[in-house]
Amino acid sequence: MVFSIDVQDLMKKFGDFTAVDHITFQVKRGEIFGFLGANGAGKTTAMKMMCGLLRPTSGNATIAGYSLKTQSKQIKKSIGYMSQKFSLYNDLSLFENMQLYGTIYGVKPAILKERIHDSLEDLGMDKYANKLVGSIPLGWKQKLAFATALLHQPDIVFLDEPTSGVDPIVRREFWERIYKTASTGVTIFVTTHYMDEAEYCERISIMSHGKLMLIGTPTQIKIDMKVDTIEEVFGKFVKR
C-alpha cells in the first residue's frame, strides 16, 4: 500500500521547546483525515512542515510520493493549502484571486480559465466573478478559498481550520464539498477544533504537547475509550 502521506518520526524544535515530538502516521489516498489538538499542541507546526513551509529538525515524510527532504519542489506542486486565516486578497476580485493562484501553480491560461469558470459555477458564484473578495460573506470566502486550493488539481489538500467562524449551515455545505472532493481521489488533511466535525472524518488523530496521542476511526476510538462522543475523548487529553 502506497500512502498519500507517510510521516516518519517528524520532529521540530524551536530552541529548547519541542513543538512536534517525533510523530509518525500514514494517510491513505482519498482519505479524509482529521488532525485534532488543542491550541498550541503542535498541529500547525506539523502541517507547515508537511507543506514545506518549515524545515523539520529531524525525521522525514513522504508527501504524494515525494520526499520532504529532497523533493520539496514536487511536493509544492502536488498539494493545495487553505489556511486558518482566510488568505485570499480582499482587494482582488473572485476571478483574479483564482487566476493568481492558478497561474503561479503553473496551470495553463486556457485550461485555467475554463476551470475557474466551472468552479465558480459549481459554487453558484459565477455572477460575482468580478466582485472584490472583500465584499462577499465569510462563508463564501472559505468555500472560494477551498475551490482555489483545488484549481491545480492537487493530490492532497491541507485545510487548516477551514470552517472557523462560520455558521453551522455553511459548515455543513463545506463538508459536503470535502466529501465530494475526496470521492474524486483527493486526500483531505484537515485540522479543526469543532468536535462534531471530527466525527465526519474517516480517521482522526489527536495531538497534545507535540505528541501524537492516538489515531483511528472515530467509532473505534469511542469504543476503545468507552465514551459516547469525540468531545469526551478530546477532553481527557486536553485536561492532562
Place this chain on the structure above:
Amino acid sequence: MKELGMILRKEFWHVLRDKVTLFLVLSMPIMLVLLFGFTISSEIRNAKIAILDHAMDSQSKSLIDKISASGYFQVVSYPENETGIDHDFKSKGAKLALIIPAHFEESLAKEKIATLQIINDVSDMNVASLLNNYIRSVIYDFTSDYNDLADDPVLFDISVKMQYNQEMNSVYMFVPGIITLIMIIVTALMSSITLSREMETGTMNMLLITPVKKVYVVIGKLIPYMLLSFICTIIILVLSVLVFKMPIRGSLLLLLLLCIIFMLTSASFGLMISALVKTQLDAMMVTMMGLFLPTVLLSGFLFPLDNMPYFFQLLANVFPAKWFIIALKDVMIKGSGIQEIWLYMLILFGMAVFLIVISLSRIDKRRKK
C-alpha cells in the same frame, strides 16, 4: 516568467486599487515642492546691519554705500565703539555688524591688505550664516571693483567665492532633498509596509507554499513602488524646472540613471526592514526612525554636515541619502558628468547589493528556523 508576470499584475492591482494611498503618494511630491518652494524661502532682504567705521575715509564710505545698495542690508546704526554694537544688537534689531579698521584707505593703498571684522547674531544660525554669505559677497564685489582701478591688487582678509548658486536660490537646496525623501517614503516605506502586510495577514505563507520562486514574490513587491517613486521624481523635476526655474545642467539621462540606482538602494532598505520586523506597524516605525529621520538630519539636506560633530559626519556615510544628494546636486547644479559621480553611484549600488543579499538570506533563515 508567466508566474512573475502574474505576480506583477497582482501587485499593480493592489497599488492601483488603493486609491487613497495612490492619491497621497502622487500628490505628496507636488505638495512638498510647492510648500518648500513658496514658504521656505531662505532669501533675506533688508537685514539690519550696524557698521562701526573706525576709518571714516572715502574707501570706507564707498564700502558702506555698496552695502546699502546691495538690497540685502539696511544700515540701522553707526555705533561709535564695540559696546555700541552690542547695544544695537539688543535694541535696534541688528543681525550683523561690520567693523572697518582705522586707516582703511591708507592700509589698502600702502600695505595692500585690509582686515574687516564681521560680527554675527547667531541666535538664528541659519539666518546668520546666510547673512554672513551675503556680506562676504558684497565685500568681494567691493574688492574686485577696487582692484580694477588699483595698480597692484589688494589683498583682502575675507575671501569668499560663491559659485553655482550665486543668487543663493533656495530651490537648489531643497529639490534634491525632496526627491530623496519621496523616494525613501515611496520605495522603502511603502514596500516594507506591503511586504510585512502579507506576512501579517498570512497571504505570504500562501504564496510561499506555492511553487512560485521566492525572488519573484519580492521583485513583484518592489517594482510597482519603484515605478511609482520614479513617477514622483519626474513630477518633482518638472515642477522645479517649470515653476522654480531650477536648472538641470548635467545630462538628464545620467540624472535619471542616478535616481534609478537610488531607488534600488531604498527598495533594498525596505526589503531589509521587512525581513527584520513582523508587523506593518513595526515596519513603519523602523523605517521612520531608522531611515527617514537620519535621512532628514544626516543627509546635508537641511543641516550642513560640515558643522556636525565628527561622529555624526562619520555616521552620515552609512545612509545612502548623503551620497545621493551630493551626486544629485553635482549633476543638476554643477553639470557634472559620469566621470565625477561614478564613485557615488557605485557606493549606492554596492549598498543595494549588500542589503539585498543580507535580507534574502535572513528571510530564508527565518522561514526555515
